[in-house]
Amino acid sequence: MAIKSKRYEEARLEASTNLELYWWVFMRISGVVLVFLLIGHMWMNAILIDLNQIDYNYVAKRLSQTTWKVYDWLILALALLHGGNGLRYVLDDWVRHPVRRFWTKVVVYSLIAFLFFLGSLSLFNHDFGVK
Amino acid sequence: MYRGREGQWAFYLHRISGLGILVFLMLHVANIASAMWGPEVSNALMKFYHQPVFQIGLLLLIAGVLYHGFNGLRIILMDFTAWGVRYQRQLWYGVWVLFVIFYLPFLLKIGGGILGGGHGD
Ligand code: HEM
Numbered sequence: 001m002a003i004k005s006k007r008y009e010e011a012r013l014e015a016s017t018n019l020e021l022y023w024w025v026f027m028r029i030s031g032v033v034l035v036f037l038l039i040g041h042m043w044m045n046a047i048l049i050d051l052n053q054i055d056y057n058y059v060a061k062r063l064s065q066t067t068w069k070v071y072d073w074l075i076l077a078l079a080l081l082h083g084g085n086g087l088r089y090v091l092d093d094w095v096r097h098p099v100r101r102f103w104t105k106v107v108v109y110s111l112i113a114f115l116f117f118l119g120s121l122s123l124f125n126h127d128f129g130v131k
Numbered sequence: 132m133y134r135g136r137e138g139q140w141a142f143y144l145h146r147i148s149g150l151g152i153l154v155f156l157m158l159h160v161a162n163i164a165s166a167m168w169g170p171e172v173s174n175a176l177m178k179f180y181h182q183p184v185f186q187i188g189l190l191l192l193i194a195g196v197l198y199h200g201f202n203g204l205r206i207i208l209m210d211f212t213a214w215g216v217r218y219q220r221q222l223w224y225g226v227w228v229l230f231v232i233f234y235l236p237f238l239l240k241i242g243g244g245i246l247g248g249g250h251g252d
């Protein structure tokens with residue numbers, strides 16, 4: 001079960017398994033990193049430029065620069081893991097029927113895995129040909 | 132766990148915003164990654180998402196990210212510091228102060244764009 005504690009010491013006592021405690025810690029570490037990455041990302045793409053200018057050329061240019069590949073991949077990986085695990089907490093809470101819960105998770109995790117794969121390909125396996 | 136009047140609100144807003152961001156992220160990655168299939172596919176999708184309805188949606192999303200992020204920091208401070216829980220009310224106000232400071236630029240820039248026209252080519 002997801003941990004509900006408000007303090008690290010309590011969370012340690014409440015954790016049903018070590019894995020559950022690691023997730024609890026991961027949610028917090030990834031959260032702190034994501035605040036900075038996401039505010040930076042939204043600032044660059046919506047304040048520094050007019051977002052109506054975002055098109056193929058803009059994306060191809062950005063995705064040809066190593067800095068933004070790595071930056072975007074960090075967002076991709078951390079946000080999918082953080083959001084996916086957060087969704088698991090919510091499903092454990094909302095979907096009580098065991099069979100239905102199982103199949104919901106199968107669908108959701110597959111979708112997340114697919115998007116991680118797709119996003120990673122666009123960042124590291126495609127040459128946009130912009131010098 | 133979550134206590135008091137603000138607590139319940141904070142919890143539901145945190146949950147809804149978290150789920151909303153996840154849905155956005157999935158559409159967003161599909162949209163950006165479509166550039167692998169070339170300008171025709173990619174620009175068609177971009178043009179679709181440049182419609183005013185989606186820009187209003189984007190303003191909601193940005194609000195969600197800022198709220199979820201700053202409230203997340205509040206939760207983390209309460210978890211790992213000795214004083215966090217004692218000052219939870221003050222921290223809650225702090226969340227909203229940061230929210231307003233960071234949201235205003237986005238609201239003005241994107242809101243201005245919607246009102247000023249010039250979207251969707
Ligand atoms: C901006 C930085 C972020 C911070 C500081 C942050 C922080 C947190 C924290 C502290 C929790 C509570 C974890 C727990 O109960 O153990 C949480 C839950 C959650 N987060 Fe985030 N998060 C951030 C970004 C995101 C993003 C990008 C997504 C979506 C992709 C997301 C989706 C969720 C979901 C679905 C939950 C579960 C909510 C619930 O259990 O009610 N978060 N977040």
Ligand code: HEM
Pocket residue numbers: 038041042045046051054059062063068072073075076079118119120122123152156159160163164189193196
């Ligand atoms: C103001 C809102 C946003 C705008 C205008 C925007 C725009 C963009 C653009 C133009 C790119 C292309 C590459 C780059 O410029 O770095 C991109 C990539 C990306 N964005 Fe965003 N973004 C926004 C919010 C978000 C949020 C909230 C998240 C996370 C929850 C996110 C996650 C990503 C990811 C993971 C990629 C890489 C996609 C891939 O792997 O192909 N973005 N975004």
